[in-house]
Amino acid sequence: MNPAAAVSRARELFLDDSNTYGCAETTLVALQELFGLPEPADSSAAMPLNGGIAYSGGTCGAITGAALAVGRLAGRCVPDHNEAKRQARALTQDLMGAFQARYGAEDCRDLVGYDLAAPGQHDAFIASGVWRDVCMRQIEFAIEHVALLVRERGWISPPSSPTPEDPL
Numbered sequence: 001m002n003p004a005a006a007v008s009r010a011r012e013l014f015l016d017d018s019n020t021y022g023c024a025e026t027t028l029v030a031l032q033e034l035f036g037l038p039e040p041a042d043s044s045a046a047m048p049l050n051g052g053i054a055y056s057g058g059t060c061g062a063i064t065g066a067a068l069a070v071g072r073l074a075g076r077c078v079p080d081h082n083e084a085k086r087q088a089r090a091l092t093q094d095l096m097g098a099f100q101a102r103y104g105a106e107d108c109r110d111l112v113g114y115d116l117a118a119p120g121q122h123d124a125f126i127a128s129g130v131w132r133d134v135c136m137r138q139i140e141f142a143i144e145h146v147a148l149l150v151r152e153r154g155w156i157s158p159p160s161s162p163t164p165e166d167p168l
Helices: 003-014 023-035 044-049 061-077 081-103 108-112 121-128 130-152
Strands: none
Touching: 003 023, 003 130, 023 044, 023 061, 023 130, 044 061, 061 081, 061 130, 081 130, 108 130, 121 130
16 A cells, blocks of 8 residues: 555545544554554554544644554564664654644644533534544645655665555
């Protein structure tokens, strides 16, 4: 799968009207599929991370879901555990800096303008459609930026003969 296909997959998961997958889950699944990690459809580790960790409004789920995927990938690509942690943190810090520069914030509450933990606010957020536009752009950014960083670090090598359909 290439980054464009991962973004397409994220759109398919996230924009489904059933709202099965939140930001963190969507980002995690799309990146796990992109990186060929085992059990890529398993989003369970990211379930409590949506809405800035349990709707607390903290760090955006696109960032936290990406961080989970980065950690899993680092654990497979970097043999020394301590070095894998260091590199996973560095890559995640790079994503956070780029995210802050692009969107002016990293926290869900600031990005979407809703306190999802307050009574009625999650329903208002869903009804507003903000998630379809604002959150989707942030998920796409996280996927594309992490794919670029992973490639730069050599964790995933580009194919020997890239095609337009498979640029990673």
